[in-house]
Amino acid sequence: MYNSKIVGMGHYVPDNIVTNDDLSQLMDTNDEWIQERTGIKQRRWAVKGDGNTTFSMGLKAAEQAIKNADIDKQDIDFIVFATLSPDYYFPGPGVQIQEALGIGTVGALDVRNQCSGFVYGISVADQFIKTGMYKNVLVIGSELQSRGIDISTRGRSISVIFGDGAGAAVLSREEDPSKGILSTHLHSEGVHALELAAEAPGMGKRWVTDIIADNDPEDMSYRPYMNGQFVFKNAIRRFSEVINQGLEANGLQVSDIDMLVPHQANLRIAQFIQKKFQLRDDQVFNNIQNYGNTTAASIPIALSEACAQGKVKDGDTVVLAAFGSGFTWGSVVIKW
Numbered sequence: 001m002y003n004s005k006i007v008g009m010g011h012y013v014p015d016n017i018v019t020n021d022d023l024s025q026l027m028d029t030n031d032e033w034i035q036e037r038t039g040i041k042q043r044r045w046a047v048k049g050d051g052n053t054t055f056s057m058g059l060k061a062a063e064q065a066i067k068n069a070d071i072d073k074q075d076i077d078f079i080v081f082a083t084l085s086p087d088y089y090f091p092g093p094g095v096q097i098q099e100a101l102g103i104g105t106v107g108a109l110d111v112r113n114q115c116s117g118f119v120y121g122i123s124v125a126d127q128f129i130k131t132g133m134y135k136n137v138l139v140i141g142s143e144l145q146s147r148g149i150d151i152s153t154r155g156r157s158i159s160v161i162f163g164d165g166a167g168a169a170v171l172s173r174e175e176d177p178s179k180g181i182l183s184t185h186l187h188s189e190g191v192h193a194l195e196l197a198a199e200a201p202g203m204g205k206r207w208v209t210d211i212i213a214d215n216d217p218e219d220m221s222y223r224p225y226m227n228g229q230f231v232f233k234n235a236i237r238r239f240s241e242v243i244n245q246g247l248e249a250n251g252l253q254v255s256d257i258d259m260l261v262p263h264q265a266n267l268r269i270a271q272f273i274q275k276k277f278q279l280r281d282d283q284v285f286n287n288i289q290n291y292g293n294t295t296a297a298s299i300p301i302a303l304s305e306a307c308a309q310g311k312v313k314d315g316d317t318v319v320l321a322a323f324g325s326g327f328t329w330g331s332v333v334i335k336w
Helices: 020-024 031-038 054-069 093-101 114-130 153-159 190-195 208-214 228-249 267-277 295-308
Strands: 003-012 017-019 042-044 078-082 107-111 136-143 165-174 180-188 259-262 317-324 328-335
Touching (some): 031 267, 054 136, 054 165, 093 136, 114 165, 114 180, 114 328, 136 295, 165 295, 228 267, 259 267, 259 295
Parallel strands (some): 078 107, 259 317
Antiparallel strands (some): 180 328, 317 328
């Protein structure tokens, strides 16, 4: 068996920056209120007509990842695309990437695990490579969420949190078993599925805002719902468990972590985990302040930025951890 190794990262976010002060013009909120509860200062939202879609952003991130991996796009054997906001209800965006890259009839798998989608995607790619089935797998997380949220005082508990963007990774075969992805750990608990859910996030090109315009404006059924305190309590519990599970599986201690890249759900969650594990600021990478929660894209965007800034180096022990709707959660332990 082989190991898999991340050999290239890339990310893309829309140009349009939406600050907390901008949101205060659209709803009853302010910068202090948002930062106190989420840690977010600004986010990127696509603008209608700017050409950004979940697919197009994923493609730009993927092209950057392939370039940074220094391989030919024709060497990609398989595609995994994680998103909760696809351009179409079906087919999924994986086949759009395959067609746009022009890489023949390689397989394309779509993952619907929301905030933990990229971690799940990495696990799938890792197993395909470890068994020898594929040599180079492209994993993408991309979200265009700004058109599917209620941008008003009524929906502020959700709308101030989420942003748009995409991140991607290329995983390749690694023959040294001490390098690359050491282990992945995945979990779910469907009993809490409706604590963070949307009954109908979108129908084709009609988003929640369009549905609301055509129906009863007091109908909450189509809007994303989150039981914030319940999600927070479960998130910090599961983050801790799955990080420890990954460390124990590899005979590692918390002190061995060089970089923790958590899903960018809420800065308060990340800070709680950092304090619990007694990690220094330089051992945890957060960028939710600038991008908000980009769901399946949050970890690859953060990891891509950390790599570009030289904060992840060869030989580092890197841990990825995510928790989100489902509930689903997972971790990845990597020897970079």
